[in-house]
Amino acid sequence: MPSPLTPARIKKNLTGQRVALVGGAGFIGHNLALGLRHYGVETLVVDNLMQNNLVDNVSTIDIDSFRRELNHGFLRQRFDMMRDAGVVLRNADARSMTDLAEVLSQFGPTKLVHLSAISSALDARKVPGLCFDLQLITLRNVLEYTRLFPKGVDQVMFVSSSTVYGDFETPTVDESVRPKPYGIYANAKYMGERLVRTYNDQYGLGVTIVRPSALYGERCISRRVSQAFIENALMGKPLLLEGGGDGRLDFTYIEDLVDGMIRAMAAHEGPGTSNTFNLTFGNARTILELANVVKSVVPDAILEDRPRDQIKPVRGTLSTKRAEEVLNFKAQWPLETGYRRYCEWYVDQWERTKRHLQAN
Numbered sequence: 001m002p003s004p005l006t007p008a009r010i011k012k013n014l015t016g017q018r019v020a021l022v023g024g025a026g027f028i029g030h031n032l033a034l035g036l037r038h039y040g041v042e043t044l045v046v047d048n049l050m051q052n053n054l055v056d057n058v059s060t061i062d063i064d065s066f067r068r069e070l071n072h073g074f075l076r077q078r079f080d081m082m083r084d085a086g087v088v089l090r091n092a093d094a095r096s097m098t099d100l101a102e103v104l105s106q107f108g109p110t111k112l113v114h115l116s117a118i119s120s121a122l123d124a125r126k127v128p129g130l131c132f133d134l135q136l137i138t139l140r141n142v143l144e145y146t147r148l149f150p151k152g153v154d155q156v157m158f159v160s161s162s163t164v165y166g167d168f169e170t171p172t173v174d175e176s177v178r179p180k181p182y183g184i185y186a187n188a189k190y191m192g193e194r195l196v197r198t199y200n201d202q203y204g205l206g207v208t209i210v211r212p213s214a215l216y217g218e219r220c221i222s223r224r225v226s227q228a229f230i231e232n233a234l235m236g237k238p239l240l241l242e243g244g245g246d247g248r249l250d251f252t253y254i255e256d257l258v259d260g261m262i263r264a265m266a267a268h269e270g271p272g273t274s275n276t277f278n279l280t281f282g283n284a285r286t287i288l289e290l291a292n293v294v295k296s297v298v299p300d301a302i303l304e305d306r307p308r309d310q311i312k313p314v315r316g317t318l319s320t321k322r323a324e325e326v327l328n329f330k331a332q333w334p335l336e337t338g339y340r341r342y343c344e345w346y347v348d349q350w351e352r353t354k355r356h357l358q359a360n
Contacts (some may be wrong), residue, residue, distance in 0.1 A: 004328045005263050005266055005267060005327055005328040006328075009266070010039060010262060010263060010266040011039045011040065013266040013267070014036075014039050014040075014041050014262075014265060014266050015040070016110075017042070017110050017111055018041075018042045018043075018044070018107065018108060018109050018110050018111070019041055019042070019043050019044070019109060019111045019112075019265065020044040020045075020046060020104055020107055020109035020111070020113070021033055021043065021044065021045050021046065021113045021115055022046050022047075022094050022100070022112060022113065022116055022138060023046070023047055023051075023094060023114070023115040023116030023134075023138065024045035024046060024047055024113070024115055025045050025047035025049055025078065025079075025082075025089065026047070026051070026052055026115060026119070027052070027119070027215070027217070027219065027220045027221070027222060027254070028115055028159060028212075028254070028258075029045060029047070029113075029115045030045070030078040030081070030087075031217065031219075031254050031255070031257075031258050032113065032115075032258050032261055032262070033045055033082055033087045034081055034082065034258075035258040035259070035261075036262060037085040037086055037087055039262065043086075043088065044087075044088045044090065044103075044107045044109065045087055045088065045089045045090070046090050046092050046094060046104070047089070047090075047091065047092075048092065048093040048094070051116075051117075051118065051119075051134060052221055052222050054075055066353065066354075066357065067231070069353055069357060070349065070353045071221045073352070073353060073356075074218075074219040074220075074221055074349070075219075075221070077219055078219050088107065090107075094116050094138040094141055094142070095134075095137045095138055095141070097141045097144065097145075100138075100141045100142070100145065101141075101145055101148070104145055105149070108152060109152065109153060110152065110153060110154055111153065111154065111155045111265055111268075112142055112145070112146065112153055112155070112156045112157070113156075113157040113261070114138065114139050114142050114157065114158050114159060114192075115159050116134050116135065116139070117134055117135045117159070117189075118130065118131045118134055118135070118185065119224075120222060120223070120224075121163060121183055121184070121185035124183070124184040124185035124188065125183060125184050125185070128184045131188050132188060135188045135189065135192055136188060136192060136195075139158070139192050139196070140195070142156060143156065143195060143196070143199045146199065146203070146205050147199070147203055147205075150203070153205075154206050154268070154270050155206045155207070155208060155268045156196060156199070156205060156206070156207050156208075157207075157208045157209075157261065157264065157265065158192055158196045158207065158208070158209050158210070159212065159261075160189045160190070160193050160210065160211045161185070161186065161211060161212065161213075162211050162213035162214075162278070162280065162315070163182075163185060163186035164179040164181045164186055164189050164190045164193065164211065165179055165180065165181075165318075166179065166180035166181055166182050166186065166313055167313045167314045168313075168314050168315055168316040170316070171284075171316045171317060172316060172317040172318070172319050173278075173316065173317075173318060173319065174278065174318075174319035174321065174322065175276045175277065175278060175319075179193075182313060193209050193276075196209060197209075200272070200273075200274045204271050204272045205271065205272075206268060206269070206270055206271045206272060206273045206274070207273075207274050207275075208264045208265075208268060208274075208275050208276075209276040209277070210257075210261055210264065210276075210277050210278075210279045211276070211278050211318065212252055212257050212279055212280060213249065213250040213251075213252055213280040213315075213318050214226070214249035214250055214251045214252060214280075215252050215253075215257060216251060216252070216254065216338070216339060217253055217254030217255065217338075217342055218254070218342060218345050220254075225249075225287070225290070226251065226290065226339065226342070227346075229290060229291060229294045229301075230294050230297070230298070230342075230343045230347075233297075233298040233300070233301035233302075234298060234346075234347065234350050236300075237302070238302040238303065238304035239291045239294060239301060239302065239303050239304065240304055240306045241287060241288055241291060241303055241304065241305050242306045242307065242308045243305075243307070244288065244305050245286055245288030245290075245303075245305075246287070247308075247314075247315070248284040248285065248286050248287075248315055248316050248317075249284060249285065249287070249290075249315050250280040250281055250282065250284045250285075250315070250316070250317050250318045251281060251284075251285055251290065251338075251339065252280045252281045252331065253281070253331075253332075253333035253339070253342070255332070255333060255338075256280075256281060256331040256332060256333050256338075257279050257280075259329065259332075260277065260279035260323055260327060260331075261279065263323075263328065263329050264277060264279075264323075264327055267327050277320075277322055277323045277326070277327070277329075278318040278320050278322070278323065279320070279323055279329070280317075280318040280320060280331070281331040281333070281334065282317065282318065282319065282320035282331055283317055283334070284315065284316045284317040285335050289335060290335065290339065291303050293335055293336065293339045293340050293343060294343055296340065297340060297343040297344055297347060298343070298347065
């Protein structure tokens, strides 16, 4: 029986590895890069900085100047932290095989993590062509790189989504449940999973698929519900509770996801192997419970009931039993501590931005 994945074992298993994160300057990617550097892993981030990043924040017209400055501060923190940690950053567009291959061949990765995607199902529905480009064209190029340089990369990790399960037919789903994705975003993620498994089957590529859920954490600018709630509270706008807030999501703090992903790299057994892991907190909570944490931090937050949107999928808990058994993974951050920590950080950043703008 293999030794449990303690921090010391993780560090030993990752010694000598070189990990490239494609689309790695985003919310998940920069946190993963910092986590890898904590273990001393040589880490490359490849990103064109356009999606939910610097270019998008400068060019978008649907946010006010205050939130633009707030987001800019979050983005600046990402790059400052990565630079200080020794992460290598290369500005390249992974939709171009030429650009991607040139950057990767210079770095010589042993592991590739595919993170390029539209982060919102709503945005994917608005611009399906961009969704396909960011999620599937970039993935094709990542996979083709491994086929063209078969002796270099021993693992490709694909970041999928809990949305591939579609409507949960049981309160808890595990990785053996047959996916029934609905919509552009979820289907593009599932198509990505199928492509990755096909390269495993046809070319012996070692692959790992991870399925996160309802992420939250510092320096996110994607306007997930966790960010929208604390932001709306600070702006005096209501927190909308569809169906009274009885919808359930497996809210997951970014530090738990990063820990699971790094464990999945350290536990990888090499070419030819294939694994899929739910990497979540492992206990669904209601939207009302999320809102109540916000209200505990911002007492003036307004909670407002709304009719339930019948289009939205029915969600629940993602079982993490497989990750617990194989990776020795155990999430550490429930809403009461993880989300509260995030909300308190957000309030601090909000106040800092206000003082900065007033001083200038």
